[in-house]
Amino acid sequence: MKHNITVYDIAKEAEVSVSTVSRVLNGTAPVKESTREKIMALINKYQFQPNALARSLTKKETKMIGVILPDITNPFFPEVFWGVENEANSKGYTFFLCNTSGQPELESQSLTILREKQVDGIIFMGGRINLSNCSQELAKEVEDIAKKIPIVLVNGNLPDSSLHRVIINEGKGAEMLTQHLIDLGHKEIAFFGGYDYVSTTTQKVKAFKKTMKANGLKVSNDWVLYGDFSMDAGKKLMADILKREKRPTAIFCVNDVTAVGAVKVAVEAGLKIPEDMAIVGFDDTILASTVIPELTTVSQKSLELGKNAVNVLHKLINNEKVKKVTVIEPELIIRDSTLPKSR
Amino acid sequence: MKHNITVYDIAKEAEVSVSTVSRVLNGTAPVKESTREKIMALINKYQFQPNALARSLTKKETKMIGVILPDITNPFFPEVFWGVENEANSKGYTFFLCNTSGQPELESQSLTILREKQVDGIIFMGGRINLSNCSQELAKEVEDIAKKIPIVLVNGNLPDSSLHRVIINEGKGAEMLTQHLIDLGHKEIAFFGGYDYVSTTTQKVKAFKKTMKANGLKVSNDWVLYGDFSMDAGKKLMADILKREKRPTAIFCVNDVTAVGAVKVAVEAGLKIPEDMAIVGFDDTILASTVIPELTTVSQKSLELGKNAVNVLHKLINNEKVKKVTVIEPELIIRDSTLPKSR
DNA sequence: GTGAAAGCGCTAACAA
DNA sequence: TTGTTAGCGCTTTCAC
Secondary structure (H helix, E strand, O other): OOOOOOHHHHHHHHOOOHHHHHHHHHOOOOOOHHHHHHHHHHHHHHOOOOOHHHHHHHHOOOOEEEEEEOOOOOOHHHHHHHHHHHHHHOOOOEEEEEEOOOOHHHHHHHHHHHHHOOOOEEEEEOHHHHEOOOOHHHHHHHHHHHHHOOEEEEOOOOOOOOOEEEEEOHHHHHHHHHHHHHHOOOOOEEEEOOOOOEHHHHHHHHHHHHHHHHOOOOOOHHHEEOOOOOHHHHHHHHHHHHHOOOOOOEEEEOOHHHHHHHHHHHHHOOOOOOOOOEEEOOEOOHHHHHOOOOOEEEEOOHHHHHHHHHHHHHHHHOOOOOOOEEEEOOEEEOOOOOOOOOO | OOOOOOHHHHHHHHOOOHHHHHHHHHOOOOOOHHHHHHHHHHHHHHOOOOOHHHHHHHHOOOOEEEEEEOOOOOOHHHHHHHHHHHHHHOOOOEEEEEEOOOOHHHHHHHHHHHHHOOOOEEEEEOHHHHEOOOOHHHHHHHHHHHHHOOEEEEOOOOOOOOOEEEEEOHHHHHHHHHHHHHHOOOOOEEEEOOOOOEHHHHHHHHHHHHHHHHOOOOOOHHHEEOOOOOHHHHHHHHHHHHHOOOOOOEEEEOOHHHHHHHHHHHHHOOOOOOOOOEEEOOEOOHHHHHOOOOOEEEEOOHHHHHHHHHHHHHHHHOOOOOOOEEEEOOEEEOOOOOOOOOO
């Protein structure tokens, strides 16, 4: 492997000092036109590219952002990432992606790596920040790192935390969905999916129950059925419900994937959706519009979420003032799974 | 901002030299047990973490891999990435993700950035490496960089290239799908979607035609309908076909998303699938199993693809011998969109 | 076992 | 305008 070309090599051949080369590279000070040209010619000739490691080492900034998320194969996260990237590219940032499967150890590990790599900031999604009761220890770890590196939490929170957050108003979304079903005349509504110790689930359930009560309707605990966040959960829970004597007329699923599972089993059992049973999802991922019938759901505004996260982070990095919490309003998306097309 | 803690700080407080600290950090040489303990205590006390930039600068290795892909919101790519990550994490690598939308300029830019950041290797997917006639210039750019940084192309190629590649046998997949349809008795088959200048499309079309011919069947050019790779393409093309007097009895779609679009329009028009029309996709993404009816498709073995890419890259990085091309065999996945459940 | 010192490639005072 | 030089934080000979 031959010696990589450096500013010294360029400087030497151009018969100038390294600082002059650095100046034309960064435009930090005026350089005589003739020497600038000479240097540029050499840079092109050798396809010289400055070593970002060395640069970052002295400048104490890397222009790298770390993104921690639980599952890149869940369509929701790529969409947020896409929003992040769009917004941050123009600001010159690049990304480290860390997939954690939501496991605390992997999150800790990612945090460590990102710190070692000296990223300028971290965007944290999923895992511990969605636990309805996250341990002090896990929370403190994040808090400690945040003292050294700006962190923004996306769609989550930490106990007693003072960290900056960008969140969607999930309760509001759940309320809209529930009200929509009630307005259509549904009185018997069940809830499907999600772990009961994860805030994404509990917030929805809470808003769901509250909205039902506000409309003078009861929610039987028999009809709040937890599971995980997969398609299988939806399938199993629907199969379970179909065996019962008394069935709900509508199902509120924790997310789109679970809703798809529910739809599939219901359709196979010969039910018509929404006539025999209305089903709603949450997230408005691509799945919601590929199923038949298309799902009524709530958009999490994934792009917005990503964009805002970057903006907050960017301000944090530059020591600008930002409000602690940025709340994004969800949007109700009404489709065929609650309203038959023919209407 | 207070001064970040360094090896010097640790060394000073432990009353040893920095080299000793470095030794315990890396285990590169024996250190007396008592001094090691003293140092470790300090490291824990201050939560010291070595600066990876400085380390990489001297070691000339970053343990970072750059991943270039066209569209992270297309479910296929997160799956490959997942495979990449699983395999590479254990080897200690971390990832830079670059989304290019398939635009050559963004690819060039990503390549530049990755070089500046001194990544140890690059995994390249999508964009120019899928063009059926990529310009010399674009190809050369990649080739030039490959002289300095190991690169592996995933599911693509470059003209006259000698780069290492990991690919799925797409032609074989298309052949299996076509043969499957023929075996079911279909004689009138159309092809939907994809740009005609992208190899992912042309390879399939080629294999499709060849298999048809081998079975003594004709393919009318009227029935090879290009588009893009979206759901909309499938919708439009199906709408187009349904207007015609003579209709095919089966449709081969360039990928799952397009197939979903086709299914939706067909179902809305009152057709039964597969009885009135069989439809197949390609990729076996999550979409294939969420649609009703579930899609017969070909698995691209995205995980395998990712894993193998990393393995090849890793060997390249370590100057080990690897064969130029790794071919992964696709798998035919038969589901309801060609075979009715009742059978 | 341990320390001194050079060097990785770049930027940024400070001087000239 | 331009050059000199001192770091940035770490690893790694080479001595001892």
